[in-house]
Amino acid sequence: EAGVVQSPRYKIIEKKQPVAFWCxxxxxxxxxxxxxxxLGQGPELLIRYENEEAVDDSxxxxxxxxAERLKGVDSTLKIQPAELGDSAVYLCASxxxxxxxxxxxxxxxxxxx
Amino acid sequence: xxxxEQPSExxxxxxxxxxxxxxxxxxxxYGLSWYQQHDGGAPTFLSYNGLDGLEETGRFSSFLSRxxxxxxxxxxxxxxxxxxxxxxxxxxxxxxxxxxxKGTRLSVIA
Numbered sequence: 395e396a397g398v399v400q401s402p403r404y405k406i407i408e409k410k411q412p413v414a415f416w417c418x419x420x421x422x423x424x425x426x427x428x429x430x431x432x433l434g435q436g437p438e439l440l441i442r443y444e445n446e447e448a449v450d451d452s453x454x455x456x457x458x459x460x461a462e463r464l465k466g467v468d469s470t471l472k473i474q475p476a477e478l479g480d481s482a483v484y485l486c487a488s489x490x491x492x493x494x495x496x497x498x499x500x501x502x503x504x505x506x507x
Numbered sequence: 508x509x510x511x512e513q514p515s516e517x518x519x520x521x522x523x524x525x526x527x528x529x530x531x532x533x534x535x536x537y538g539l540s541w542y543q544q545h546d547g548g549a550p551t552f553l554s555y556n557g558l559d560g561l562e563e564t565g566r567f568s569s570f571l572s573r574x575x576x577x578x579x580x581x582x583x584x585x586x587x588x589x590x591x592x593x594x595x596x597x598x599x600x601x602x603x604x605x606x607x608x609k610g611t612r613l614s615v616i617a
Contacts, residue, residue, distance in 0.1 A: 398549075427604055436511075436594050436607030437550065450604060485549070494538055494557070494598065496605060498549040 396420070398499035400486050406505045412474035415502045419467070419488030426463060427496065428471050429485040437485055437498075443469065476506045509533040511608035513595055518614045519585055527580045527611045529595035537598040539571050539578045540605060545591045553580070553593075582613075590615045 399418040407413050419426050424445050429437035440459065442450040445466035454461065458477070463469040473480055483501040511531045519525040529539070538557040542550040554562050556571035556578060568581040582589055592612050596605040 434609070436596075436609050437605075438607070439604045442604050487550075494540065494555045495552040498542075498551070500549050 398486055398488055398497050400484075400499035400502055402502055403500060404503045404505075406507060407476055409478055409506050410475040412472065413476055413504060414470055414472045415484050415486075415504075417469045417471070417486030417499060419469070419486070420490075420497055423488035423490050423497070424466070425489045425491070426469050427485075427487040427489075428461060428469070429487065429498075431483045431485055431501070433482075440471070440484075473504075476504075478506050480504060481506045509597065509599065509606045511595055511597060511606065513593075513608045513611045515609065516612045516614070518616060521585055521587060521615055521617050523585050524581065524583050525585060525613065527582075527593050527595075527613070529578045529580075529608060531576050531578075531595070531597050531608075533597050533599050533606065535599035535603075536573065536576075537601050537603075539569070540596045540598070541567075541569055541580045542594045542596060542607075543591050544594065544610070550594060585615045587615050587617070589613060 426443040428440040431437045441454045443463045461471045485501045487496040487498045489496045513529045540555045541553040544550040554569040561570045566583045571578040592610040594607050594610045596607045
């Protein structure tokens with residue numbers, strides 16, 4: 395069974411440019427998370443989806459970040475415009491109902507220059 | 508608010524035993540998880556404690572004391588491949604996302 399798939403693995407963009415990250419969760423997992431991980435820190439939640447509904451997005455900087463999970467499967471996280479401080483690893487994770495374990499993708503390492 | 512404290516770095520010798528502690532202050536508590544992350548890799552699940560006591564999975568064990576808001580991860584028979592970052596994470600309720608600590612970087616030396 396395939397794990398959580400994210401693309402791209404690496405992205406370098408200039409500040410003020412837009413960027414998008416894509417995530418394909420494990421088949422059958424209703425819950426999808428986007429986390430941001432800064433160097434030397436733990437992952438911090440940006441948004442959580444239950445199927446196609448965003449149920450926890452209080453940590454998402456809505457002035458520049460947006461996310462969607464159409465059809466309750468794949469998800470896209472977008473930043474527009476990107477700032478230097480957005481440089482981080484963006485991790486996608488998924489889990490099934492009642493499961494304590496979350497499965498993470500390899501992440502997208504974003505560098506804003 | 509939620510806060511988790513764990514040591515930032517630990518160094519141990521190959522073949523030895525190491526314990527990584529985690530204390531937490533959260534608005535609710537459903538369970539404590541541990542994740543391992545190698546440089547450039549994805550966090551991977553190691554163990555979960557929902558109740559007080561010790562959970563053992565091979566060379567790894569995890570302990571929880573809910574009354575002390577404290578847990579630890581115990582790694583035995585350390586191998587070089589165990590060099591990684593280890594994160595404790597709390598789920599405040601059964602229906603809320605994991606809140607992670609800042610991680611402990613474990614270096615295993617020969």
